[in-house]
Amino acid sequence: MSEVTSAPMDQTLAERFVTRVSWADRFLATVRGKRGFNRVQIYSVQELLTLSSGGAVVISGPALAVWFDDVVGDSELASAIREASAGLPLFEEAQAVLPLVAARHAEAVAMAGGAAK
């Protein structure tokens, strides 16, 4: 599994990590039901992690990488996500990339000095 080790998080990035994004910058994730799917609009990394905690989520690794690159501004994490999801079937990508996100988020929360907004 990839790790995000190269760039320590700075205060600015940590703040962005725990801040809600605007409607225009939201991320689209998907909840998997018994048979079908359900689109969910994600406005923060914390929301993404909560959504994913029960395992009923489908996330495109490349799409999430773009979001971390363009919206959150964490290119290190974006690269790690791309690497971790490369070659995987779509339905397996969330499982591969979310631990990376969770670890990075914990780092950000610690640095930002509070719970995610």
Place this chain on the structure above:
Amino acid sequence: MNGYQGRILHLDLTKRTFSVIDTDKYVQWGGGHGIGSALYWDLVKDKTLADGLDPRNVVTIMTSPLSGTMVPSASGRVEVQGVGIQQYPVNWYTRSNFGGRFGGQLKYAGWDGIAIEGKSDKPVWIEIYNDIVVFRDAKGLWGKDTQDAQKAIWEEQATRKPGEHGWTEMSNSRDGGRTTQRSAIITIGQAGENLSAFGCLIHDAGNGAGQGGFGAVFGGKNLKAISVLGTGSVEIADPAALFDARLKDKNEYAYTPGEDRPPYAFGGHGISPQAALWWAKSPEGGSGPQSCQGCINGCRARWEAGLANEASCQETACYAGFDVKKHGQGTEATHIAVDLMNRLGINTFEVWGCLAYLEALNEKGVLGRGKQVDTTLNMEELGETSFIKTFLDMVAYRKDIGEDLAKGTVRASVKWGRYKEDIGDGSLPFPYWGMPEHAYDPRLEIEWGYGSILGSRDINEHCFNWLMWDALIAMGAGKEPAASAEEWAKIVTDKMEPYAGDMQMMNYGTDNMYSESWAKTVAWHRHYGQFWKESALFCDWRYPDFVNYHRPDKVGESGKAEPIYWKAVTGNEMSFADGVELGRKIWNLDNAIWTLQGRHRDDVKLARYIYEHDAKAWELGTFFPLPVEKDGKWEYANVCGRKIDEVKWEEWKTLFYNLEGWDNKSGWPTRETLSKMGLDAVADELEKAGKLGGAA
């Protein structure tokens, strides 16, 4: 007339009288939607009518010859038509549809359908026992939810004394009537009573006619419910042929529980009986399968917990995403939400789109106490049971934000001064006629978007859509789809008479989406839908059967099955192509009604965001596989990331109007086209109104 009962019940609520319309005159229209539109044409004199609450609005509830028979997936559907109140900017003449056992009971009572006009001066409900029709005071029912209202009617019917039209009066003779059934009831809840555009019709626990706002249309007529119990039967021309066809269908085209099936086949015809549940967690306890009358699929369930019974598909998804986002997994909040919507008689599709919009408004910072969209709703609770209870209470009783929403989400947006911005950026996800986006983006699944805006509503006809699901489920798991893209295109287009053989009709590539082939696809889809689905009333969940994995050659039974069933019941020859052609005639009549209501081709425009923003797939964020042909090679390609080019779309509309034989400058039907279908009287009325199209 095999399959038909020969009588349509005509209710005048203003006078509280009823009369009988001979079905004979309307048999040429087949059934369901066809007869409904013909009745509307004959009964509504002022066809500029565009207010569903106008007492002159006629609502038809029609069965088909196949209703109440053993034709699988066609016995239990009922078509509802009239002018609605949900659309924007015009409330077009529109339709809805529901399943269950109402259609069968209506047939057994001796009726092919019901046409309702006028407005009662006080709340009433209608009771039909065979040929006995009684207008009853609904004072005791008004204010009850849909389940309590039905229970109250059943209780009353079961406890009446002799002479009061109770079950005890049913004849004891074999033919005169015994039944194990309780009456089938279609009713409205509080949303319909309070004239909310969210109001729908509910039958039994979860059969709903949602789109159009027909709950409010009933409410506007002071009509709480219609109850029907019949003890007759439906004459079948060739019962042996019907049962042979049914067995062949079951044995050769449908999976049985436990039978091996391709693991990634998702929808359509050749599937095992299973409930279509989109939520992440089912209600507690056991469940039993539930289906409409005569169906072999069982796409719904009834739960030991007594929650969310008979809910299926989108209803089960309506609140599930918000629930999981809040809790990380599905909870009872989703089931309670579905149950409440069915009880209050609320259209789950309108709720789905509305909640997505309210969430966006909240994120934009314009929703809340004292803000542009002034409401006490606490969006922090979105996903909780408390939130959905509060929100649905507001909608059903027109409290708080519910007052603005009573005319529909889009009209509320206009009132709030948000419409231009929000329809432009897509935060108001209502792409066609003020109706919420289905799960299928018009920029991607283009027959859905084109067909919806050329019609009167979200078409909600999955004909080709099931195949996308099959591909998506397989490819998402890293597997090959059970049918290749080329197989899909070949099998499907071979069946699309009279345009059969043009595989480009299934090429979803961006460079093909404004082609004449797509004009044929959309035309075929509308014509097939208007007859075989909306008039013969074959269920959208199982028809058409294009690609069928149970068959060695993967070729489904559509094209063969529908005419076989039709002939077995009615005794009449109706080829598949004949049915599609009759669908074209019905489609023309509907377009004539829309034309008289004021429609012009310049009105036929999708929401701004469809032209201005690239699509992100609703379902999987970035992945929406559809067949694409390039340089002779077919593949499932991800079509996300495109928008509809407005200039090319307008050019495509001209192609489409030409193909339909309509005036390509106005979109109005022409005399030449109408005459060929025997609709000279329709042409005369259009001409009189100055709305007959010129030569195509």
